[in-house]
Amino acid sequence: MNKIRVRFAPSPTGGLHLGGVRTVLFNYLFAKKHGGDFILRIEDTDQSRFVPGAEQYIFDCLAWCGLVPDESPVHGGPYGPYRQSERKEIYRTYAEQLVSEGHAYYAFDTTEELDAMRERLKEAGSQSLQYDHHIRMRMNNSLRLHPEETKALLDAGTPYVIRIKVDANETISFRDMIRGELEFDSSRVDDKVLLKADGMPTYHLAVVVDDHLMKISHAFRGEEWLPSAPVHILLWKYLFGLDAMPQWAHFPLILKPDGNGKLSKRDGDRLGFPVFALDWKDPVSGDITRGFKEIGFLCEAFVNLLAVLGWNNGTEQEVFTVEELINQFSIERVHKGGAKFDYEKAKWFNHQWIQKLPVSAYTSQVLEILKDKNVSVSGSYLQQVLDLIKDRCTLLSDFWDQGFFFFESPIAYDEASVKPKWDTGKNNYFDTLMNRYATTALWYQDEIEKVFKELAMEQQIKVGELQMIFRVMLVGSKTGPGVFAIANTIGQEETIKRIQNALLVFG
Numbered sequence: 001m002n003k004i005r006v007r008f009a010p011s012p013t014g015g016l017h018l019g020g021v022r023t024v025l026f027n028y029l030f031a032k033k034h035g036g037d038f039i040l041r042i043e044d045t046d047q048s049r050f051v052p053g054a055e056q057y058i059f060d061c062l063a064w065c066g067l068v069p070d071e072s073p074v075h076g077g078p079y080g081p082y083r084q085s086e087r088k089e090i091y092r093t094y095a096e097q098l099v100s101e102g103h104a105y106y107a108f109d110t111t112e113e114l115d116a117m118r119e120r121l122k123e124a125g126s127q128s129l130q131y132d133h134h135i136r137m138r139m140n141n142s143l144r145l146h147p148e149e150t151k152a153l154l155d156a157g158t159p160y161v162i163r164i165k166v167d168a169n170e171t172i173s174f175r176d177m178i179r180g181e182l183e184f185d186s187s188r189v190d191d192k193v194l195l196k197a198d199g200m201p202t203y204h205l206a207v208v209v210d211d212h213l214m215k216i217s218h219a220f221r222g223e224e225w226l227p228s229a230p231v232h233i234l235l236w237k238y239l240f241g242l243d244a245m246p247q248w249a250h251f252p253l254i255l256k257p258d259g260n261g262k263l264s265k266r267d268g269d270r271l272g273f274p275v276f277a278l279d280w281k282d283p284v285s286g287d288i289t290r291g292f293k294e295i296g297f298l299c300e301a302f303v304n305l306l307a308v309l310g311w312n313n314g315t316e317q318e319v320f321t322v323e324e325l326i327n328q329f330s331i332e333r334v335h336k337g338g339a340k341f342d343y344e345k346a347k348w349f350n351h352q353w354i355q356k357l358p359v360s361a362y363t364s365q366v367l368e369i370l371k372d373k374n375v376s377v378s379g380s381y382l383q384q385v386l387d388l389i390k391d392r393c394t395l396l397s398d399f400w401d402q403g404f405f406f407f408e409s410p411i412a413y414d415e416a417s418v419k420p421k422w423d424t425g426k427n428n429y430f431d432t433l434m435n436r437y438a439t440t441a442l443w444y445q446d447e448i449e450k451v452f453k454e455l456a457m458e459q460q461i462k463v464g465e466l467q468m469i470f471r472v473m474l475v476g477s478k479t480g481p482g483v484f485a486i487a488n489t490i491g492q493e494e495t496i497k498r499i500q501n502a503l504l505v506f507g
């Protein structure tokens with residue numbers, strides 16, 4: 001059997017939607033499972049849709065997710081170049097071959113002529129405004145013109161495109177690994193442009209030629225490409241033979257949370273969640289669309305949540321490492337129907353991964369968050385803090401809200417909780433506690449707690465109330481992990497200082 005080779009073939013036109021990253025992931029898992037190659041090919045033949053920075057953004061997304069291609073414009077490889085704009089000369093030969101074999105033709109129609117054609121079709125009440133077998137013999141192309149006329153136009157340098165000639169009344173069929181046998185009626189397929197007037201191929205020609213030249217064994221892509229499949233099948237048939245064609249699979253759409261249609265960037269803006277992997281800055285407007293990474297997702301969680309959008313391993317298991325996914329992934333278990341995106345579930349995955357990984361795996365990311373808050377701490381201190389509060393965190397950004405008091409003294413106190421419980425007895429207790437803590441020789445959690453409770457016994461005050469007040473003194477509010485663990489972590493001097501500061505407010 002030939003080597004398994006799959007590809008992700010994005011057009012670099014903006015931020016990478018999570019559906020795109022899931023396509024990468026499924027390709028990657030399939031390749032790795034079968035010891036194959038995963039190729040990243042940049043489909044940038046539509047110059048009018050060029051967006052600066054979009055290609056680099058794709059590389060960055062894949063790098064963040066750890067889905068590293070074996071071959072790509074940056075990694076190189078034996079079938080390069082991997083950027084279609086650098087392969088321009090290759091495609092014309094194939095387009096010309098199709099013309100000479102009668103499967104394609106030159107079309108000289110101007111924009112005005114094409115507009116007039118659509119107007120006529122509209123007026124005639126035609127359902128379709130396509131350039132197809134119905135109208136091609138009324139247009140300005142090499143099928144209708146005399147060969148001499150065509151030659152004269154070509155010799156005169158008249159701009160032209162090459163269109164595929166799709167014959168009517170044929171059944172175009174292929175087997176999709178997820179959807180089974182699929183059939184299309186060729187009468188409904190238009191004569192798509194294959195080579196544009198600027199000499200660039202369209203996506204349809206380039207994708208087939210490159211899948212062939214790059215020896216792609218399986219072509220996997222999103223369901224939105226299914227309508228293009230008939231043209232691709234015809235091109236395979238005419239150029240390389242159907243036996244040489246890769247196996248196809250079209251992945252289900254990722255749907256809006258209510259299941260009503262494909263999830264779009266606009267849904268994310270509207271409902272307040274990310275749909276892009278990383279922050280995307282629009283090069284024209286300068287607007288930034290937030291990405292999963294910057295919002296505080298771990299790449300492990302992001303990859304995991306994508307994997308189960310449209311796939312499962314047949315059990316209840318939901319949390320998977322990449323290694324487990326590689327072992328267990330199969331295209332046959334990818335669902336046919338769309339997968340609803342649920343942001344709460346996405347966050348659940350992140351929470352799971354924050355607990356599952358050792359804190360050292362994300363310490364550097366939290367250090368970055370702290371840097372934005374002008375806080376600088378050592379990695380080892382931060383790790384101690386992260387272990388205490390990680391179960392309270394869903395996003396990495398929560399580490400600040402859940403743990404800011406480990407890095408700075410409270411600036412305000414929950415006085416409403418403390419004042420009703422405050423009296424001279426409490427004042428006296430904390431005054432004495434400061435002194436006891438100042439002479440506590442060994443500062444560790446059990447000892448801090450012992451000193452605290454012994455003094456409460458001596459002074460016959462309820463420990464529960466004291467602990468609540470102590471917590472407000474250290475944190476500012478009634479939240480946070482165990483109060484003696486906090487005191488232990490912030491240290492002896494800082495604990496005493498915070499009691500002293502609070503006494504100035506409550507005393």
Ligand code: GLU
Binds near residue numbers: 203207225
């Ligand atoms: N260039 C297409 C895209 O932008 C690729 C579709 C395919 O994989 O065939 O997604």
